[in-house]
Each structure stands twice: as structure tokens, then as C-alpha cells.
Amino acid sequence: MNNNTTDQQTPAIPSGIPQEAQAVLQGIEAQETKYRRNLIIAFAVLLSLMIASLVIIGLDFKFMIKWLPFILTGIGYTFLVSSLAISLACVLAVLGALGRLSENPVLNSIATSYVSLIRGTPLLVQVYMWYLALPQIGKSLEEFGITGIQALFTLPAIPAGILALGVCYGAYMTETVRAGIQSIKLGQTEAAKALGMTNSQTMRRIIFPQALRVIIPPVSNEFIAMIKDSSLVSLMGVWELSYRAIKIGRRHFQSLEMLITVAMIYWVLCMILQLVQEKIEKHMSRGDRRTQ
Amino acid sequence: MTQDLEPMVKVTNVHKVFGRKHHVLCGIDLEVNAGETVVILGPSGSGKSTLLRCINFLEGPTAGSIEVDGVVIHAGENSKLRNQQILDIRKKTGMCFQSFNLFPHMTVLENIIEGPTTVLNQKKNQAIPYAEELLDWVGLTEKRDEYPSHLSGGQQQRVAIARSLAMKPKVMLFDEPTSALDPELVGEVVEVMERLAKEGMTIIAVTHEMHFARDVADRVFIMDNGNWVEEGPPDKIFNNPEQERTRQFLAHIL
Ligand SMILES: Nc1ncnc2c1ncn2[C@@H]1O[C@H](COP(=O)(O)OP(=O)(O)OP(=O)(O)O)[C@@H](O)[C@H]1O
Ligand SMILES: [Mg+2]
Numbered sequence: 001m002n003n004n005t006t007d008q009q010t011p012a013i014p015s016g017i018p019q020e021a022q023a024v025l026q027g028i029e030a031q032e033t034k035y036r037r038n039l040i041i042a043f044a045v046l047l048s049l050m051i052a053s054l055v056i057i058g059l060d061f062k063f064m065i066k067w068l069p070f071i072l073t074g075i076g077y078t079f080l081v082s083s084l085a086i087s088l089a090c091v092l093a094v095l096g097a098l099g100r101l102s103e104n105p106v107l108n109s110i111a112t113s114y115v116s117l118i119r120g121t122p123l124l125v126q127v128y129m130w131y132l133a134l135p136q137i138g139k140s141l142e143e144f145g146i147t148g149i150q151a152l153f154t155l156p157a158i159p160a161g162i163l164a165l166g167v168c169y170g171a172y173m174t175e176t177v178r179a180g181i182q183s184i185k186l187g188q189t190e191a192a193k194a195l196g197m198t199n200s201q202t203m204r205r206i207i208f209p210q211a212l213r214v215i216i217p218p219v220s221n222e223f224i225a226m227i228k229d230s231s232l233v234s235l236m237g238v239w240e241l242s243y244r245a246i247k248i249g250r251r252h253f254q255s256l257e258m259l260i261t262v263a264m265i266y267w268v269l270c271m272i273l274q275l276v277q278e279k280i281e282k283h284m285s286r287g288d289r290r291t292q
Numbered sequence: 293m294t295q296d297l298e299p300m301v302k303v304t305n306v307h308k309v310f311g312r313k314h315h316v317l318c319g320i321d322l323e324v325n326a327g328e329t330v331v332i333l334g335p336s337g338s339g340k341s342t343l344l345r346c347i348n349f350l351e352g353p354t355a356g357s358i359e360v361d362g363v364v365i366h367a368g369e370n371s372k373l374r375n376q377q378i379l380d381i382r383k384k385t386g387m388c389f390q391s392f393n394l395f396p397h398m399t400v401l402e403n404i405i406e407g408p409t410t411v412l413n414q415k416k417n418q419a420i421p422y423a424e425e426l427l428d429w430v431g432l433t434e435k436r437d438e439y440p441s442h443l444s445g446g447q448q449q450r451v452a453i454a455r456s457l458a459m460k461p462k463v464m465l466f467d468e469p470t471s472a473l474d475p476e477l478v479g480e481v482v483e484v485m486e487r488l489a490k491e492g493m494t495i496i497a498v499t500h501e502m503h504f505a506r507d508v509a510d511r512v513f514i515m516d517n518g519n520w521v522e523e524g525p526p527d528k529i530f531n532n533p534e535q536e537r538t539r540q541f542l543a544h545i546l
Contacts, residue, residue, distance in 0.1 A: 185393075187389060187391055187393040188393060188395065190350055190389070190393065191387075191389065191393035191394075191395070191452075192395075193350060193382065194348055194350065194382060194385075194386070194387040194456075195382070195383075195406070195407040195410075195411055195455070195456070195459060196379050196382040196383040196407065196411040196459065197407075197410060197411055198379065201410050201411070205406065205410050206395055209397050210395075210396065210397050213397070286439065
């Protein structure tokens with residue numbers, strides 16, 4: 001929108017727009033420039049206040065910089081865990097939503113209980129379930145005579161974390177996806193059917209692509225939340241971002257520095273993700289009247 | 293007009309009951325020959341849309357049978373074969389809705405080739421030439437790459453007609469295609485329907501466009517409470533109806 005106005009202003013005044021209207025347009029533009037300038041100033045002031053307060057409390061910046069590389073190496077785990085977990089969650093969410101919308105009583109009840117059970121229990125308990133309680137189940141099954149099951153059910157920390165996060169977020173996202181699918185007007189399904197599409201073609205070609213537009217913002221939200229929740233795998237001793245920061249902080253009695261460092265890293269990560277989200281949303285909203 | 297031995301569409305004793313006792317269609321019979329244009333009129337809630345939607349099984353009839361171009365389906369149990377037959381009938385019938393229902397995430401051209409590519413498994417470049425021909429035919433060549441939300445209602449409905457025609461249907465069903473349009477946009481859609489009728493398409497239309505009913509239709513049917521009141525050539529229905537109910541209804545809408 002801003003581009004348009006500047007584009008039109010630079011190559012002389014377009015003919016046909018009367019003098020008074022020109023003045024109004026210029027007024028609007030001046031106001032927009034002023035607003036943008038003030039916004040930048042406000043952010044700059046806020047940022048310098050934050051930095052100033054950090055300096056005043058006597059933060060040891062040298063210490064922070066010294067350990068930064070060590071903490072940053074934990075990003076790999078954070079990314080590995082959260083991206084695999086979000087992938088798993090997306091698959092489960094689509095299956096869950098189809099189950100919730102299914103007329104088949106078996107599928108429907110499975111999906112409904114999955115959502116209810118997972119949403120009704122704390123993530124922390126679920127993490128320990130996958131990590132500590134599952135081997136016990138394996139042991140009982142082994143005693144029933146299924147050989148090798150205990151080894152299979154004894155998960156290393158990272159797979160256990162991925163499963164716990166993926167299954168948990170999958171349950172929340174099931175509801176998001178279901179709501180997204182249901183938000184598409186019945187007329188779309190009818191138009192697709194009238195062309196002779198099968199149910200699955202209708203879902204794949206017509207309903208889901210439209211639902212995706214509704215789903216993307218809340219799913220990005222979930223992903224951002226997941227980046228932070230992935231620190232739960234540190235409970236199982238995985239050396240990811242926050243585990244490293246906490247360890248070093250405790251050892252040198254400089255927890256404040258380490259916590260602020262790791263908080264900033266998470267913040268930057270989430271801001272990057274938000275940028276990606278905005279890019280995707282912009283792409284998805286083509287065909288939307290508002291983007292014109 | 294071509295007169296086949298078998299009618300193109302044959303609706304036999306169709307009943308539709310919504311819920312347990314809302315009897316909307318009460319034993320409807322309708323035969324439409326190839327190339328014929330039939331207009332259905334009737335008061336709101338009389339069951340016109342429901343009848344059209346039973347013909348392509350957007351609603352399953354509660355009793356009776358539907359035949360389109362030789363495919364016969366009886367009301368009743370679902371089966372694999374029957375579902376396949378329903379898809380067959382839907383491929384043979386195009387349907388235009390009051391609210392257009394274009395796919396908003398696809399451009400005009402993508403809307404039109406969606407049926408051929410997804411349902412008939414044509415390659416994209418195989419489907420595009422005919423789609424462009426259809427776009428030209430409805431007079432929207434320059435809107436090829438626009439999204440539906442940037443088109444007027446009349447333009448959207450014309451794209452919707454082209455989208456249906458891309459499947460090369462044997463029958464076109466129109467459910468009040470102009471009643472969501474501003475008055476000045478009605479003409480362009482009716483004009484397209486008229487040309488379609490002239491080119492020999494079999495058409496069943498629910499519309500209150502009197503010009504179309506009078507001058508284009510071969511036969512007009514009056515429906516009330518899920519029953520036929522009267523049928524006949526437009527001339528007779530509009531100028532010399534037999535039933536008092538028809539007279540009342542026409543007095544109301546004319
Ligand atoms: N899916 C449905 N479930 C329950 N009742 C329905 C359904 N669809 C239609 N009906 C009912 O069936 C009756 C006939 O509806 P229909 O839409 O066929 O009427 P119509 O003749 O097309 O009317 P209009 O001119 O208003 O479009 C109405 O009483 C309507 O409420
Ligand atoms: Mg209707």
C-alpha cells in the first residue's frame with residue numbers, strides 16, 4: 001500500500017485528481033511517515049533502556065560472550081527435537097482431525113480419546129511416561145512372552161522427547177486442524193462433488209488447501225511454543241540450549257548471565273520463525289481480496 | 293431437436309424426507325429429453341432445489357430412482373458399485389449454484405481445469421486449450437489468471453458455468469443462478485445460458501428469470517409442496533394455465 005502511494009507520487013501528479021484531493025493524499029502520507037518514525041524511535045528507546053538496565057545491574061558481558069559458543073552448540077538439539085516433533089505433530093493432527101470428523105465410530109472414538117487424554121494431562125508427566133514408564137510396560141509385555149519388546153520400548157532421551165512433544169502437540173493441533181476444515185463453507189464441498197470428485201479428492205484439492213490458510217497462523221504459534229517446550233528434553237539429560245546455560249550458570253554462580261543469554265537466543269529464534277510465518281501467510285493469501 | 297428413444301434424464305417416483313417426517317418431495321416424475329430445456333418454477337420451500345440436488349445425488353433420494361444418460365440408480369443402500377455410479381452421474385451432469393462456489397484458492401483457469409485434471413486425469417496442458425476455448429465462449433478470456441474474489445458476481449457465475457462445461461457434461465442443472473446477482477449483472481449470465489440451450493445442451497433450470505422461462509424453455513414445470521401442479525410449454529403455462537394454483541403463483545411473481 002505504501003509502495004503504491006510512493007509509486008504514484010514520484011512520476012508527477014496523476015491527472016484527474018483535483019487539487020484538494022492531492023492535499024488530502026499528501027496529508028495521509030505525511031501522517032504515515034510520522035507514525036513510522038515515531039514507532040522506530042519508541043523501539044529504539046525501549047531497547048536502550050533494556051541494555052542500560054543490564055549494564056547497571058553489572059552483568060558480566062565477557063563471561064556471556066565466552067560461553068556463548070558453547071551454549072549455541074545446543075541449538076542443534078533444540079532444532080532437531082522441535083522440527084521432528086512438529087513434523088510428527090502435523091501428521092498426527094491431520095489424522096486426528098480426519099478421525100474427529102469421520103463417521104466411522106472406531107476412528108472417531110480413537111481420535112476423540114487421543115485428544116482428550118493428551119490435553120488432559122501435563123506435558124511433563126507425558127515426557128516421563130515415554131522415557132521412564134514405557135520401559136516398564138515393555139518389561140511386563142516381555143514377561144508375557146513377547147521377546148525383544150523391552151529393548152524396543154526403552155527409548156533414548158531424544159526419541160522419547162520427540163515422541164512426547166509430537167504426540168502432545170499433535171493433540172492440540174488436531175483441534176486446530178479440525179476447526180480449520182470445518183470453517184470451509186459447505187458450498188465448496190458441493191461444488192467439488194458436483195464435478196465428480198471423490199471424498200478424498202475433495203479433501204485434498206479443495207478443502208485442505210483452503211483450511212491450511214486458516215490453520216497456518218495457529219500452527220506457527222504452536223511451533224514457536226514447541227521451540228521453547230523442547231527444553232523439557234533437558235530433564236532427560238540432553239545437552240540442548242537451556243540445559244547448557246543452566247549447567248554453566250550454576251557451576252560459575254553466574255546464572256543471571258547465562259539465563260539472559262539463553263533467553264535472548266530463544267527470542268531471536270522465535271523472531272526468525274515469525275518472519276517465516278509472515279512470508280508463508282502472505283503467500284497463502286493470494287486470491288484474497290484484502291491483499292490487492 | 294434430437295429425440296432419443298430414452299430420455300436423457302428420468303426421475304421416477306422420487307421422494308425425499310428430511311429428518312423423520314419432513315416430506316419435501318412427494319413422488320416426483322420427470323423426463324427430460326436430450327437437447328431439451330426445462331424450467332422449474334414454484335414458491336420458496338416447495339422442493340425445487342431438493343429435486344435438482346437429488347438428480348446428482350448431493351441429496352440421496354429417500355425413495356424412487358434417477359436415471360441420467362443410461363445410468364440408473366435406485367434410492368437405498370450404499371454399495372461400492374452404487375457410489376461409483378453416483379460419480380458417473382456427477383461426471384455427466386454439471387451444476388451451477390446460486391452462490392457460484394468457485395474455488396477461491398485457484399485462478400479462473402485453474403478452476404476450470406480442476407475437474408478435467410483431477411476427475412478425468414487429464415494432463416494440465418491437455419486440459420488448458422479447451423478451458424481457454426470455454427473462457428472465450430463465456431467472454432472472460434482476459435480474466436484467465438485472476439482470482440475469483442476479483443471478479444463481479446456475473447463474471448464469477450460465468451466462470452462457474454465454464455467450470456462445469458469443462459467436464460463435457462450431458463446435462464446442466466441450474467439452481468437459481470442469477471438470484472444472488474445485482475439486476476444489471478443478470479443479463480450476461482442469462483445470455484450464456486441461452487446460448488448453451490441453443491447449442492443443444494440438455495438443461496434443467498430453477499430460475500425466476502421470466503425471459504428465460506418464456507422464450508428459451510421448451511417446457512415449464514410448476515412445483516408446490518413437493519408435487520407437480522402443472523407442466524406444459526411456456527406459452528400455455530403463462531398465458532393459459534389450467535390450474536388455479538398456477539394462476540395464483542404466477543400472479544405473485546409476475
Ligand atoms: N439439508 C436439509 N435438511 C433439512 N431440511 C431441508 C434441507 N434442505 C432443504 N430442506 C427443507 O426442504 C424444503 C424444500 O427446500 P428447497 O431448498 O428444495 O426449496 P426450494 O423450492 O428450492 O426453495 P427456494 O425457492 O427458497 O430455494 C424446505 O422446507 C427446506 O427447509
Ligand atoms: Mg432453492
